[in-house]
Amino acid sequence: MADKRSLPALTHLQFLVLGVIRHDEQPGRVIRQTLAAYGVRRTAPAFYQLMSRLESSGLVSGRYEQVVVGDQAVTERRYRITAEGSRMWARAQDFYAEVGRLAAVRWSNA
Amino acid sequence: MRRRARLLARWLPAEAAREWFLPSLSDLEVTWATRRANHPRLGWLTGIAFVCGALMLWVDCLRLAAIAALRANRSVPPSAAHSREYSAMLIRDIRHALRLFRRDPVFSGAAVLTLALGIGANTALFAIVEAVLLRPLPFASDEVMVLRYRDTRTGQSKDFVAQGDVVDMRARQQSFEAIVPFNNVEAALIVDQEAIRVEGLNAGHELFRALRVEPLIGRFFGPEDMREGAADIVVIGHSLWTTRFGSDPAIVGRSIQLGTTRRMVVGVAPKGFRFPPAANTDVILPMRLPAAAPAERRNWIHAMARLKPQTTAAQANAELAALSRQFEADFPATNTAIQYDALTVRDAMVGDTRRALLLLLGAVGFVLLIACANVGNLLIARSLARRDEMTIRMALGAGRGRLLAQMLIEGLVLAAAGGAAGIALAWKAAPALAALVPQARPIPGLTDVSLNASVLAFSTVVSLAAALLFSGLAAYGLTGSTADAAATRRTTASAGARRAASMLVAAEVAIAAVLLVGAGLTLKSLANLMTIDPGFHADHVLNLQVALPPGRYADAKARRDVFLRALQALDAAPGIEAAGAGVVTPLTGNNWSIPLQRPERPLGPGERAPDVGWQLASAGYFRALRIPLRSGRLFEDRDGPDAPPVVIVSESLANRFFPGENALGRRVVLGDGTAEIVGIVGDIRRASLDDAPRADMYLPFERDQSNSVGLFVRTSGDPAAAFSNVQTALRRIEPRMVFYEARTMDDVAKESAAVTQLAMRLLTGFAGVALVLAAIGIYGVMSYSVRRRTREMGTRLALGASRSDIVRLVMYQAGAVAGAGLAAGLLAGLVAARMLGTILYDVPPWDPIVLSGAAGILLAVALVAGYLPARRAAAVDPARTLTVE
Numbered sequence: 001m002a003d004k005r006s007l008p009a010l011t012h013l014q015f016l017v018l019g020v021i022r023h024d025e026q027p028g029r030v031i032r033q034t035l036a037a038y039g040v041r042r043t044a045p046a047f048y049q050l051m052s053r054l055e056s057s058g059l060v061s062g063r064y065e066q067v068v069v070g071d072q073a074v075t076e077r078r079y080r081i082t083a084e085g086s087r088m089w090a091r092a093q094d095f096y097a098e099v100g101r102l103a104a105v106r107w108s109n110a
Numbered sequence: 111m112r113r114r115a116r117l118l119a120r121w122l123p124a125e126a127a128r129e130w131f132l133p134s135l136s137d138l139e140v141t142w143a144t145r146r147a148n149h150p151r152l153g154w155l156t157g158i159a160f161v162c163g164a165l166m167l168w169v170d171c172l173r174l175a176a177i178a179a180l181r182a183n184r185s186v187p188p189s190a191a192h193s194r195e196y197s198a199m200l201i202r203d204i205r206h207a208l209r210l211f212r213r214d215p216v217f218s219g220a221a222v223l224t225l226a227l228g229i230g231a232n233t234a235l236f237a238i239v240e241a242v243l244l245r246p247l248p249f250a251s252d253e254v255m256v257l258r259y260r261d262t263r264t265g266q267s268k269d270f271v272a273q274g275d276v277v278d279m280r281a282r283q284q285s286f287e288a289i290v291p292f293n294n295v296e297a298a299l300i301v302d303q304e305a306i307r308v309e310g311l312n313a314g315h316e317l318f319r320a321l322r323v324e325p326l327i328g329r330f331f332g333p334e335d336m337r338e339g340a341a342d343i344v345v346i347g348h349s350l351w352t353t354r355f356g357s358d359p360a361i362v363g364r365s366i367q368l369g370t371t372r373r374m375v376v377g378v379a380p381k382g383f384r385f386p387p388a389a390n391t392d393v394i395l396p397m398r399l400p401a402a403a404p405a406e407r408r409n410w411i412h413a414m415a416r417l418k419p420q421t422t423a424a425q426a427n428a429e430l431a432a433l434s435r436q437f438e439a440d441f442p443a444t445n446t447a448i449q450y451d452a453l454t455v456r457d458a459m460v461g462d463t464r465r466a467l468l469l470l471l472g473a474v475g476f477v478l479l480i481a482c483a484n485v486g487n488l489l490i491a492r493s494l495a496r497r498d499e500m501t502i503r504m505a506l507g508a509g510r511g512r513l514l515a516q517m518l519i520e521g522l523v524l525a526a527a528g529g530a531a532g533i534a535l536a537w538k539a540a541p542a543l544a545a546l547v548p549q550a551r552p553i554p555g556l557t558d559v560s561l562n563a564s565v566l567a568f569s570t571v572v573s574l575a576a577a578l579l580f581s582g583l584a585a586y587g588l589t590g591s592t593a594d595a596a597a598t599r600r601t602t603a604s605a606g607a608r609r610a611a612s613m614l615v616a617a618e619v620a621i622a623a624v625l626l627v628g629a630g631l632t633l634k635s636l637a638n639l640m641t642i643d644p645g646f647h648a649d650h651v652l653n654l655q656v657a658l659p660p661g662r663y664a665d666a667k668a669r670r671d672v673f674l675r676a677l678q679a680l681d682a683a684p685g686i687e688a689a690g691a692g693v694v695t696p697l698t699g700n701n702w703s704i705p706l707q708r709p710e711r712p713l714g715p716g717e718r719a720p721d722v723g724w725q726l727a728s729a730g731y732f733r734a735l736r737i738p739l740r741s742g743r744l745f746e747d748r749d750g751p752d753a754p755p756v757v758i759v760s761e762s763l764a765n766r767f768f769p770g771e772n773a774l775g776r777r778v779v780l781g782d783g784t785a786e787i788v789g790i791v792g793d794i795r796r797a798s799l800d801d802a803p804r805a806d807m808y809l810p811f812e813r814d815q816s817n818s819v820g821l822f823v824r825t826s827g828d829p830a831a832a833f834s835n836v837q838t839a840l841r842r843i844e845p846r847m848v849f850y851e852a853r854t855m856d857d858v859a860k861e862s863a864a865v866t867q868l869a870m871r872l873l874t875g876f877a878g879v880a881l882v883l884a885a886i887g888i889y890g891v892m893s894y895s896v897r898r899r900t901r902e903m904g905t906r907l908a909l910g911a912s913r914s915d916i917v918r919l920v921m922y923q924a925g926a927v928a929g930a931g932l933a934a935g936l937l938a939g940l941v942a943a944r945m946l947g948t949i950l951y952d953v954p955p956w957d958p959i960v961l962s963g964a965a966g967i968l969l970a971v972a973l974v975a976g977y978l979p980a981r982r983a984a985a986v987d988p989a990r991t992l993t994v995e
Binding site: 028029032043044045046047048049051052055062064067069070071072074075076077 | 125126129130131133134136137138139140141143144146147148167170171174
């Protein structure tokens, strides 16, 4: 219960990134586009710096995959969430759900 | 390109390269590959965008790495306060850089001037490339194409389509929304009793829809206007509407007199509407095509077309090729070896100029590279003086990244100043350069060259790239040396700095060699072109077009009589030796042709008569241009339209079609009858100077039915100055005669070699700048080297070396650097020369005179630049140098 009461370890941005890849592996540029849709505009190197930190923290794992575009073979960096990342994301989601529930039920009656 | 972009990672810290730069570059590659697949025609443009994008990613990674390094050094968490601190640090660095440059105005001035030259030249040339090749054409996207035909027997292409073929193509094709016939027209508009010459086109009613244009007021043509017996109507251009009709909205429905016909104005085209895009479009008249293809398929017209959505140009051309084969099979007498294709309006209008412009853009890029190398060298040389400053900074805790960041800031400040000066230079240079671009035919955008947002963005990217390049070069030269110097208190540069400086100079020499080879080849080509005998004498000849007042000479005989009287008046005028008339002006790219056939040798089934060039000319035309009469006679008054038809042929025609015979007195098929060959004249180069003489047939000018004609006037003095005399003489015959396009034939000849001349002028200019910069580079490095080795020189002299030994030693070093650069440059020049392609005339890319000349000039410059420091080295006083240190 004490755990549930503590603030989540993930920032909003990390929560968003992990949310994007929670079910499927995604290319970096797709994750970046999703962030942009939420108003988080980062240059590509700044975005990959963020992803690199998440990777170092063991929350995501990245790999290169070759894709063919037109007549060109190019590689793209793809990311998937790790077990630790899923656990952290679920805890953060529980936290927000709990706070939302409490806000709706208890504090509104206060 | 992609592999090279990945090499940028080498100049980043390992983590930044692996974790930030390479994945970002991968994303950029995906974007680039997608654009390339969707827009294959913009291949090189997406390439440039990719390179610029990769550079920007690299800079961003460098920025992030610097911030990360600073945070790591201070072991404090990032915060807004730190962001402010970074900003303050940036401002401090910029101020520091400005103070440094103010303290050393000679260095700063030299660096800024060098960069301004490089960036300014690049900006000016890019402004032209942007206006001509990149800026969207009004009303004509890449889906709008023009059709042309190519004779596979002669390789000649013309922007024409046979009228009958257009009719059949329209019925059978699937690739285009519409194929629209059009022709250029000139007419006289009568306003208030005054005749004004207007230009425009006859066009099919689909023209406006194909161009996606809506009328400003009124309407455009519809299918009902194309029917036989429909009313005579006209759409007028916006410019004509505003200048001649006072922007009167009630113009629609009014009748205007155009030539001999009254036409009702049905609409006004929107502002800026021109078709073809660089032409004047004052009036647009309906062009009516027959419903079925006529039996006579040799009536040539222009045609434009708009691709259907989802159809590519390649697919359309494949269909046109198939249709051409069908026509060839169905109409062998007219269509044998005739192949139709379509190309974009821009490609059709820009022609060879595209290649020359891109080539020159590449060449001017080389000049910028040399400028960067020189500034890099200046920075390396100056770093010696700043060694103490750097060691103190390091001793106080500044990391290597911090020093590199500071150097980068200094480079950016220099590049900003050089870029600003370069833009100011380009502001004046761009229009001047545009004026040099030849316009054998009007080129869209060339009159509207400006430093717009795209050009300024290009200039900014170039300045940024230049800053990165020369700062990087300087940083490479200093790598490692500062730390060593801090430890040892050495006052000389490291081996890295010396090697970097020498490599830079060798690179400058190599690039200068490439430009010199290019300049030499184009110079020799131009010299070859200028010494070509075109088969006629262009000197002292004035060429002008004259038109009779519209409506006044409705009868062809009356028009002919006026022109004949005009020619007689000119012959009698003072200062005029000969005057003649001709429809085609030589050396203006005209390669109109007609089939030639001997009546006694009828064509076999499926055979097409060979084409020969044609000209309508008077006897005075040959005299004015001094085209020699080989045998027979020139045209005479008795060869009028009522007389038995006669022709004059060129020597080539006589030899080719009457081998072993005397062509005089023989007959050729002309229309429904035959004509007698009464004269044989010398060959001339008709289309251009580099076009080999071809078989030409001349018909008497008296057969011309038109209202205007070209005059050729040989004068005893300056032909340009004779224009007023010519005008006076002609106005005595017809006071309202209209004159236009007056120029000397010498100018026409020069215009014919204009693409080569442009390439020669600019390449020579660029090579000159490159040579000066390379000389400064060699001088700078050798001076620096001599200063560094003063003690060594003193020791050598003290031990018995003669002063000439010292000079030889230094010169050997200069020669080695220049020699290495020269060898690489000549090899690269050989490769680059192949790209000059059609710009060269009668000069192989490996021309030994050009190569040896370039090598000689560069070596001479290198030796002179090396000799001055060598003399200074030899003048060292051994006693003083050995006691000073």
